[in-house]
Amino acid sequence: MKKCFTLLAATLVAISLTGPLMIRPATAAPLCDKLGFAGLLAKCNRGEPIEVTLASGKPLGKPEVTLQSGAYYVMKISADGSAELAITGASFFRAIWMNEIVINGIEVRPMAVDSLEFDEAGVAAMSFIAIKPGSYEVRIPNTTSDSQKMTITIQ
Numbered sequence: 001m002k003k004c005f006t007l008l009a010a011t012l013v014a015i016s017l018t019g020p021l022m023i024r025p026a027t028a029a030p031l032c033d034k035l036g037f038a039g040l041l042a043k044c045n046r047g048e049p050i051e052v053t054l055a056s057g058k059p060l061g062k063p064e065v066t067l068q069s070g071a072y073y074v075m076k077i078s079a080d081g082s083a084e085l086a087i088t089g090a091s092f093f094r095a096i097w098m099n100e101i102v103i104n105g106i107e108v109r110p111m112a113v114d115s116l117e118f119d120e121a122g123v124a125a126m127s128f129i130a131i132k133p134g135s136y137e138v139r140i141p142n143t144t145s146d147s148q149k150m151t152i153t154i155q
Contacts, residue, residue, distance in 0.1 A: 031071045040072060040129050041099070047071045047130075052087060052138075052150065054079040054118055059147040060087070060140065066153045067130040072099075074127045081121030088115035089138030092152055096128040115141065130154045 032044035050073060052061045067073060077087060093113045101108045101116070102125045116124055132154060139149035 031068060040070060045072050047073045050075040052077045054085040054087060056083040060150050062150065063146065064151045066155060069130050069133050069154050072127065072129050074125055077116060077124045077126065079118035079122055084119050086115045086117035086141055087138055088141045089136060090114045092136035092138050095132035095134060095136055095154060097131050099127040101126045
C-alpha cells in the first residue's frame with residue numbers, strides 16, 4: 001500500500017510539473033532580484049520616468065509607453081497654464097497601485113483617481129507600481145487628436 005501511494009504521489013507531482021494541469025500563482029516580475037527592505041519600492045526596481053505635458057495644441061508626450069508589471073514608476077505631469085486642461089485614464093489608474101501624488105510638496109495617497117485637472121501652470125508627480133497587464137489610454141478629455149493621448153502598455 002505504501003509503495004502504491006508513493007508511486008501515485010510521484011506521478012501526480014510529475015504531471016503537475018510537466019503537464020497541462022500545472023497551476024502556478026501569478027507573479028509580477030520586478031526589475032531587480034534583490035529588493036531588500038523597501039520591497040517593490042526599492043531603488044533598483046524603478047523604471048524610466050514618464051513625462052506628460054499639458055499644453056494647448058502640443059502633444060501629450062510619447063505616443064506609446066511600455067511598463068513592466070511589478071516595477072515602480074513616476075509619472076511627471078507638467079501643465080504650462082496655456083489652457084485649463086486635464087488628463088484622464090480611469091482604466092489605467094485602476095491597473096496600477098498608486099503610491100502617492102505630489103502636488104506643490106503636498107503628498108496625497110489616494111485609493112483611486114479618474115483624472116487630474118490643472119487650472120493653471122503646475123507640476124504633479126504620481127508614483128505607482130504597474131500591476132495589471134494590458135493596454136490602456138490616458139488622454140486629454142474631449143479631444144480627438146492622436147497627439148492628445150498616450151497608450152500605456154503594462155507587460
